[in-house]
Amino acid sequence: MAVSVLSARQEEELRLAILDYLFSAGLHGAAEALRAEAAIDGYVADGKQKYSGLLEKKWTSVIRLQKKIMDLESQIDQLRTELDSMPTRRRPGANGAGGQALTPRTPEKHKLAGHRSPITKVAFHPVYTLVATASEDATVKIWDSETGAFERTVKGHTKTVSDVAFHPTGSLMVTVSADLTIKVWDTENDYVCIRTLYGHDHSISAVAFSPSGDFFVTASRDMTLRLWETSTGFTTKTIEGHDDWVRDVAWSDDGAFAASCGSDHNIILWDTTSWTMLSALRGHDHVVETVAFAPAASAAAIAKFAAQVGIKPQPTASGAPVFVASASRDKTVRIWDGLSGQCIYTLPGHENWVRDIAFYPLSPFLVSVSDDKTMRIWDLTTGKATKTFEAHPHFVTSCAVHHTQSLIASGSVDQICKLWVCM
Numbered sequence: 001m002a003v004s005v006l007s008a009r010q011e012e013e014l015r016l017a018i019l020d021y022l023f024s025a026g027l028h029g030a031a032e033a034l035r036a037e038a039a040i041d042g043y044v045a046d047g048k049q050k051y052s053g054l055l056e057k058k059w060t061s062v063i064r065l066q067k068k069i070m071d072l073e074s075q076i077d078q079l080r081t082e083l084d085s086m087p088t089r090r091r092p093g094a095n096g097a098g099g100q101a102l103t104p105r106t107p108e109k110h111k112l113a114g115h116r117s118p119i120t121k122v123a124f125h126p127v128y129t130l131v132a133t134a135s136e137d138a139t140v141k142i143w144d145s146e147t148g149a150f151e152r153t154v155k156g157h158t159k160t161v162s163d164v165a166f167h168p169t170g171s172l173m174v175t176v177s178a179d180l181t182i183k184v185w186d187t188e189n190d191y192v193c194i195r196t197l198y199g200h201d202h203s204i205s206a207v208a209f210s211p212s213g214d215f216f217v218t219a220s221r222d223m224t225l226r227l228w229e230t231s232t233g234f235t236t237k238t239i240e241g242h243d244d245w246v247r248d249v250a251w252s253d254d255g256a257f258a259a260s261c262g263s264d265h266n267i268i269l270w271d272t273t274s275w276t277m278l279s280a281l282r283g284h285d286h287v288v289e290t291v292a293f294a295p296a297a298s299a300a301a302i303a304k305f306a307a308q309v310g311i312k313p314q315p316t317a318s319g320a321p322v323f324v325a326s327a328s329r330d331k332t333v334r335i336w337d338g339l340s341g342q343c344i345y346t347l348p349g350h351e352n353w354v355r356d357i358a359f360y361p362l363s364p365f366l367v368s369v370s371d372d373k374t375m376r377i378w379d380l381t382t383g384k385a386t387k388t389f390e391a392h393p394h395f396v397t398s399c400a401v402h403h404t405q406s407l408i409a410s411g412s413v414d415q416i417c418k419l420w421v422c423m
Contacts (some may be wrong), residue, residue, distance in 0.1 A: 016051040017058070019043055024053075072146065102363065102406050103377050103387040104420035109407075110148030112417040114141055119411030121163045121398045125187075127170035131400075131409050133417045134161040140175055142191070145407065145419060154191045156183050163206045167230070168213040176204035176218055184233065195233045199226055206248045210272070211255040219246040225260055227275065239275050241268050248290040252322065257338065259324050261288035267326050269338045279341045286329035290356050294323035294335070294380075301364030301380040302335055306344045314339035325366060327354035333368050333378070345383045349376060358401045358408075369396035369410055375420075391418065 006014065015038050022031035023045050035043065047053070117136035124131050129146040140161055142151040159178040166173050166187070173185040182204060184195040202221035209216045215236070218226050225239035225246060244263035251258050251272070258270040267281035267288055294302055302323045306313055313321035314337060322338035333347040333354055352371035359366050364380040375391040378384070392412035400409045406422035 017054040021055040102422035108418040110419040115415045118413040122409040122411045134164040136160040178203040219249040221245040252293040261291040284328040313337040327357045329353040356398045369399045371395040
């Protein structure tokens with residue numbers, strides 16, 4: 001007997017969809033035979049059920065996806081031809097040494113319009129060519145990052161969606177909101193909301209998954225962080241340490257550390273085994289909007305720069321230091337030695353609040369966006385900006401760098417998300 005690749009729930013849904021199609025097509029004999037042999041109970045032929053018309057919808061979706069695949073294959077062939085004809089150029093290696101900065105090419109590749117209020121956050125899907133945009137209009141929109149095509153609107157929150165994050169496998173999406181709820185969405189089942197979580201006493205600002213995906217942590221205006229178990233949705237810990245609104249939280253690539261920041265002007269580094277405070281990074285003189293851990297390529301460049309200015313980073317048990325970047329309303333970006341709390345360097349230049357930052361995954365560069373409407377690309381080997389340009393005609397609220405492609409997304413108060421190709 002062949003083993004089904006479908007779950008029991010999916011098998012039941014498929015049978016109901018086939019039965020519905022047979023009845024709607026007037027094939028009542030075949031329908032009754034299927035119902036009897038498959039022992040289907042509870043079928044309702046009123047056209048209002050979840051399975052009503054599902055087979056036709058899936059069929060047309062497959063045809064549409066096949067066409068998209070053919071189009072993408074054609075684009076890949078064209079890009080390969082163009083790449084083969086280009087002169088050889090050095091690219092940064094995973095160790096962050098050498099190479100050229102891949103900077104955003106203007107104008108943008110795609111302009112994604114559809115939100116009715118400012119965009120608060122952007123996030124790339126870890127597997128598929130998708131980008132999610134969260135907005136003050138209480139929705140999240142999903143777009144094809146390759147073509148710029150709109151895919152769907154995800155609705156469920158009643159107030160601003162503050163942040164959006166994908167599970168490391170891409171199977172789930174978590175959103176947090178000013179409506180005090182956390183929602184978990186099944187990305188593989190039409191983005192159905194499978195869980196709504198409560199616990200914070202004020203607006204929820206940010207969410208970050210652990211690298212394993214087993215947990216996620218949320219930050220809130222109630223001055224706390226909360227740790228949640230992904231599989232059950234249970235709160236396993238409430239973490240206190242900030243004296244004001246906690247604006248953002250990030251998890252290190254190895255899962256050993258987390259960092260949070262807030263309106264108390266501080267960044268706190270946490271041991272994620274015990275959730276005890278390891279250090280407090282103090283130096284900003286205004287609200288700290290966001291925080292991020294440096295990946296390996298950037299860490300190598302930061303360590304080299306630290307040695308040049310006479311700073312010896314404090315190592316972890318594994319011997320590697322922990323570097324954290326922060327962005328603040330004091331118009332600066334700072335790079336810190338996480339364990340010692342020393343500020344290695346300050347990146348000045350923005351003329352208004354710095355709202356978001358993102359590291360390049362495989363080269364020593366950092367992106368920052370600001371209420372001065374610009375995007376800046378920073379070379380972490382020198383601490384200098386290699387490119388500055390006006391990204392939006394209004395405040396730029398968020399940015400994200402694709403984990404494998406040379407692509408940057410930016411979101412703005414102008415309700416637009418832009419996708420930038422890096423060259």
